[in-house]
Amino acid sequence: MTNASIGAERLARRMARGCEFLGSDTAILCGAMSWVSERNLVAAISNAGGFGVIACGAMTPELLDAEITGTKALTDKPFGVNLITMHPALFDLIDVCGRHRVTHVVLAGGLPPKGSLEAIKATGAKVIAFAPALALAKKLIRSGADALVIEGMEAGGHIGPVSTSVLAQEMLPEVAEQVPVFVAGGIGRGEAIAGYLDMGAAGVQLGTRFVCATESIAHPAFKKAFLRASARDAVASVQIDARLPVIPVRALKNAGGELFTAKQREVAQLLDEGSVAMAEAQLQIEHYWAGALRRAVIDGDVEHGSLMAGQSVGMVTKEEPAAEIIATLMAEAAQALEKRAA
Numbered sequence: 001m002t003n004a005s006i007g008a009e010r011l012a013r014r015m016a017r018g019c020e021f022l023g024s025d026t027a028i029l030c031g032a033m034s035w036v037s038e039r040n041l042v043a044a045i046s047n048a049g050g051f052g053v054i055a056c057g058a059m060t061p062e063l064l065d066a067e068i069t070g071t072k073a074l075t076d077k078p079f080g081v082n083l084i085t086m087h088p089a090l091f092d093l094i095d096v097c098g099r100h101r102v103t104h105v106v107l108a109g110g111l112p113p114k115g116s117l118e119a120i121k122a123t124g125a126k127v128i129a130f131a132p133a134l135a136l137a138k139k140l141i142r143s144g145a146d147a148l149v150i151e152g153m154e155a156g157g158h159i160g161p162v163s164t165s166v167l168a169q170e171m172l173p174e175v176a177e178q179v180p181v182f183v184a185g186g187i188g189r190g191e192a193i194a195g196y197l198d199m200g201a202a203g204v205q206l207g208t209r210f211v212c213a214t215e216s217i218a219h220p221a222f223k224k225a226f227l228r229a230s231a232r233d234a235v236a237s238v239q240i241d242a243r244l245p246v247i248p249v250r251a252l253k254n255a256g257g258e259l260f261t262a263k264q265r266e267v268a269q270l271l272d273e274g275s276v277a278m279a280e281a282q283l284q285i286e287h288y289w290a291g292a293l294r295r296a297v298i299d300g301d302v303e304h305g306s307l308m309a310g311q312s313v314g315m316v317t318k319e320e321p322a323a324e325i326i327a328t329l330m331a332e333a334a335q336a337l338e339k340r341a342a
């Protein structure tokens with residue numbers, strides 16, 4: 001056996017658990033990016049052997065129903081749906097996934113509400129949950145989560161306070177034997193994938209790397225901003241009022257980031273005046289992000305919209321098909337494992 005085939009064989013062996021769990025050829029999930037992870041990109045990634053995930057975000061059940069139908073028309077491979085735990089129609093969205101026999105539901109954004117895991121599992125789907133801390137990971141496993149995503153602060157969009165490398169070291173030895181764990185945040189090359197697989201991960205999740213896929217419907221101006229950006233341009237938003245449960249968001253620096261600070265001040269003032277409840281304040285912030293992201297991704301307003309991006313954005317250097325991105329990542333990972341065989 002040549003070293004090259006040893007590398008590929010080692011990679012296949014390390015990804016086997018993740019591939020079996022997902023039903024895909026490679027254990028590479030695409031992160032659910034609102035407005036970006038829609039039918040075209042999701043289907044392209046699944047068709048290329050990865051695992052596409054529809055970002056439900058703020059969609060209504062009717063819109064999600066149409067998106068799943070549209071995705072099924074473009075691929076017969078497995079794909080998942082990402083649901084936000086705070087969505088007011090969460091259980092209706094779970095029903096939509098159930099009717100479509102969606103195989104995997106990803107829950108993001110805080111502890112799943114009572115009964116939601118059971119409702120998903122009752123449809124026959126597997127539950128993948130985000131676990132930003134070890135105690136939460138253990139709780140989710142006890143609650144019945146079938147797999148976990150551990151995502152570090154290098155990621156784009158909503159982020160936690162701890163880096164991917166630290167989370168992986170802390171959590172993989174503790175929970176990777178119990179359920180498949182997918183590592184996310186700041187991954188842009190196959191060498192990093194190989195490293196996390198060696199540490200016990202079942203696979204990885206990448207978002208930023210797929211934004212400039214040919215099949216991504218992101219506006220050309222949005223893609224151009226990614227191609228121009230370096231890692232240090234992807235910065236985390238600042239929480240200006242401790243009462244506002246604002247989860248930091250990582251995005252490329254632009255005027256939109258300053259507008260968000262102004263939006264927080266506005267909502268904080270409404271709280272001061274007692275004219276909105278805390279839950280409503282949180283929803284206003286969420287709706288702000290959904291609108292700002294849409295302006296950037298769909299309309300191409302890269303100045304005032306939100307350019308959510310992970311720090312791996314500096315490794316996005318060209319527009320290319322999803323299949324080529326996955327092939328490159330797999331080749332790099334296999335080569336890294338091959339070197340260890342020398």
